[in-house]
Amino acid sequence: MSSQRVPIEPQRVDxxxxxxxxxxxxxxxxxxxxxxxxxxxxxxxDSLAKNVSIRDLSAQFACTVGIGSEIWDQLTRRPRPAELHPFREIQGKSHTAVSTPGDLLFHIRAERRDLCFEFERQLLDQLGDAVTVVDETVGFRYFDVRDLLGFVDGTANPVGPAVPSSVLVAEEDSSVQGGSYIVVQKYTHDLPGWKNLSAEQQEKIIGRTKLENIELDDAEDGQQQSHKTLNTIEDENGDEQAILRDNMPFGSPGQGEFGTYFIGYTRRLWVIEKMLERMFVGNPPGLHDRILDFSKPLTGTTFFAPSASFLASLESD
Structure with a gap:
């Protein structure tokens, strides 16, 4: 009697x-x-998510969970994803990408804030004193998917059939196939300083026009590169490597807090690590991403989001 392979169901990262x-x-x-x-x-x-999402099936509710390097072995007792390790601090001449703790990430999203709230409440009730909250950030979509700096965010995201090949681990690491690496960083912005720049200066830093979101030409080699250029990564064959960003603004005008929560999903962790190295160290070294003069990272943590099938099997262990 031939055995049938159980299909791998990824989490809803897209x-x-x-x-x-x-x-x-x-x-x-x-x-x-x-x-x-x-x-x-x-x-x-999955059952908890269904319990909440059934209240409004049009709200596109989803929760993706990522597991950190420090807890992976103890929690899963499965082979480690090949690239999974703690977030590596990157110290540039002027700015540092800090590394902060975290065992689990829950990326909860919906068209309605109340569904996110209710899911988180029920989730933390179930977890009880098994966990302590390290960070809780509530994000919102700002106008036409812009960040608080005023620029469209996520333009370079893969779409359609390109998403799985950019985001989901495949046969190269079969024990965690269908999973995805996640990097999160919480940035706060110096909006007064940013607003003191002209629109042309802001566009040069970002690498796109502010209103139309049109890509600007790259600077010549050896000169100051834009945020867009520094985040364009190619492999050894010259093929561009995409990641999926689900960044969201957050903040409180009353407290003078304005920021962006960066979250990147990728099939290859080294791609995001290379982006951050180019941003903080510079390319060439010394010419860091000038967006960092106005955006300060408060956190930095790496996770791996295994497939939904992987998660569902944990209780049987």
Whole structure:
């Protein structure tokens, strides 16, 4: 009797950008039953999501969970993804990409804020004292998918058939096939300083026009490169490597807080790491991404989002 291969069902990493999102990073505690509680919760995540999403099926509710390097072995007892390791601090001449703790990431999004709120409430009720919250950031879609600096964000995202090949691990790492690496960074902006620049200066830093979102020509080699150019990564064959960004603005005008939560999904972690190296160190070294003069990273954490099938099997362990 021939055995049938169980299909791999990826998590919903390619959900269209929604009106609302919550980025929840937690650490697993040392409580005696903490690991078992987390395993059970992750295995039942799909049921919990259905319990919330049924209230409005048009709201495109989704939750993607990522597992950090420090907890992977203990939580999954499975082979580690080949590139999974803690976020590597990158120290440039003027700015530093900091590395901060976090065992689990829950990327919760929907067209309605109340659905994100309700899911997070039920999720944390289930997790109880098995976790402590490291960071909770509520993001929102700003006009025509712009960041608070005023530029369209995510223009270079892959679309359609290009998404899986850019985002999902394939046969090169079969034990975690269908999963995706995730890097998150929480940036706060110096909006007064940014607004002191002319539109032309801002466009030169970003590499696109502000109103029309038209790509500007790259600077010559050896000169100051734009944010767009520094984030364009090619492999050894000269092929451009895309990632999927689900960045969202966050902030509180009353408290003078304005920021962008960067979240990047990728099949190849080295691609995002190369982007960050070019931003913070510069290309050539010393000419860092000038957006960093106005945007400060407060966090930096790496996760791996295994397939939905992988998560569902955790409780059986």
């Amino acid at each position: 959900v269209p950008l929604t009106c609302s999102a919550t980025f929840l990073v937690v650490s697993v505690t040392s409580k005696p039953d903490a690991i078992q509680t987390v395993q059970s919760t992750l295995a039942g995540l």
